[in-house]
Amino acid sequence: GEYDKGSHEHFMRKEILEQPEAVRRCLRGRLDERFHTVRLGGLEMDAREAREFRRVKILGCGSAYYAGQVGAQFIEELARIPADAEPASEFRYRNPVIEKDTLYVAVSQSGETYDTLVAVQELKRKGGRVIGLVNVVGSSIARECDGGIYLHAGPEVAVASTKALTNMDVAFALLGIHLGRVRDVSPADGRRLLAAMQRLPEQIESIVADEEHLADVATRLAQAPSLFFVGRTRGYPVAREGAQKFKEISYRHAEAYQTSELKHGPLALVGPNLPTVAIVPDDELLERNVGALHEITARSGPLCVVTHDGVDLGVPAKDVITVPKSEPELDPLLLTIPLQILAYHAARTLGHDVDKPRNLAKSVTVE
Numbered sequence: 589g590e591y592d593k594g595s596h597e598h599f600m601r602k603e604i605l606e607q608p609e610a611v612r613r614c615l616r617g618r619l620d621e622r623f624h625t626v627r628l629g630g631l632e633m634d635a636r637e638a639r640e641f642r643r644v645k646i647l648g649c650g651s652a653y654y655a656g657q658v659g660a661q662f663i664e665e666l667a668r669i670p671a672d673a674e675p676a677s678e679f680r681y682r683n684p685v686i687e688k689d690t691l692y693v694a695v696s697q698s699g700e701t702y703d704t705l706v707a708v709q710e711l712k713r714k715g716g717r718v719i720g721l722v723n724v725v726g727s728s729i730a731r732e733c734d735g736g737i738y739l740h741a742g743p744e745v746a747v748a749s750t751k752a753l754t755n756m757d758v759a760f761a762l763l764g765i766h767l768g769r770v771r772d773v774s775p776a777d778g779r780r781l782l783a784a785m786q787r788l789p790e791q792i793e794s795i796v797a798d799e800e801h802l803a804d805v806a807t808r809l810a811q812a813p814s815l816f817f818v819g820r821t822r823g824y825p826v827a828r829e830g831a832q833k834f835k836e837i838s839y840r841h842a843e844a845y846q847t848s849e850l851k852h853g854p855l856a857l858v859g860p861n862l863p864t865v866a867i868v869p870d871d872e873l874l875e876r877n878v879g880a881l882h883e884i885t886a887r888s889g890p891l892c893v894v895t896h897d898g899v900d901l902g903v904p905a906k907d908v909i910t911v912p913k914s915e916p917e918l919d920p921l922l923l924t925i926p927l928q929i930l931a932y933h934a935a936r937t938l939g940h941d942v943d944k945p946r947n948l949a950k951s952v953t954v955e
């Protein structure tokens with residue numbers, strides 16, 4: 589059953605492996621192949637309304653906030669609406685200006701995170717339009733919002749979010765395509781993006797099939813007291829989530845930077861004892877990213893590169909992890925998956941309580 593580990597050593601591993609099926613559930617009934625768009629009945633928003641938003645503001649905590657950063661990029665790229673994410677825990681305390689043509693999006697696995705719930709209530713009180721990207725049906729946040737997108741990831745037990753987080757990314761991609769198709773995204777582009785969405789479950793299957801290799805890399809990374817995770821533009825929220833996951837369960841210090849910022853400070857720390865996990869998608873920034881990687885290897889920094897199948901890096905990286913190519917806009921989704929598996933195996937090899945890391949709770953429902 590869903591609340592039973594079965595033959596798995598940990599819920600986290602079970603939930604990592606469930607992702608292809610979870611993504612299928614999130615997509616089911618939502619891809620409209622006739623109009624090359626996405627149907628989101630739960631949004632309760634007609635096309636005219638969907639065209640009027642001039643900004644999107646995403647609120648969530650922890651991993652949901654990082655998913656929100658990925659989501660903001662999806663929406664900005666796909667629908668060309670300025671979008672950003674902010675921790676709900678900060679937003680609720682700073683007396684934010686509520687704009688009537690902003691679409692607010694609350695993201696939460698549990699639907700019970702207190703900071704996110706209070707942010708939604710404050711928004712509602714001031715007349716803001718808030719939709720929810722929530723996993724638990726009928727939860728407090730889902731009930732407070734004016735419609736939304738259920739994640740359909742199924743119950744998630746491990747504190748470190750995997751399948752719910754992936755489905756947050758999927759739901760944001762669906763929202764981005766939906767908002768894009770009532771604006772400037774062409775039917776041809778809609779078709780291209782829909783096809784990419786349909787490939788995701790199989791592509792995730794091929795990533796998790798690489799577990800043995802990832803476990804081997806993780807065992808080595810786990811020896812370091814401190815690590816960098818770097819990425820830029822689309823890769824940056826991926827790096828942030830990767831560092832968060834790694835520190836949450838392995839208790840190693842992991843810090844995320846934009847690859848482009850390395851030379852403005854953090855490079856001072858790079859050397860034989862500080863490994864860097866670099867997210868390097870096969871996109872228009874590939875050459876620049878590779879340039880930054882040379883800066884790391886020139887200082888004998890151990891390097892683990894997460895990139896796409898078929899990329900010739902030309903850098904002496906100790907470890908190379910590849911994922912299948914999606915459409916460029918959607919790349920962050922798949923690039924995140926190996927980082928979950930790295931964190932899992934690092935924590936496991938260090939003998940930590942993977943499913944219940946110290947000091948953390950699955951959902952924080954109090955102030």
Ligand code: G6P
Binds near residue numbers: 697701951
């Ligand atoms: C807690 C968990 C995090 C999670 C965050 C948001 O802090 O430890 O793993 O990302 O809450 O949870 P939510 O249920 O709102 O997604």
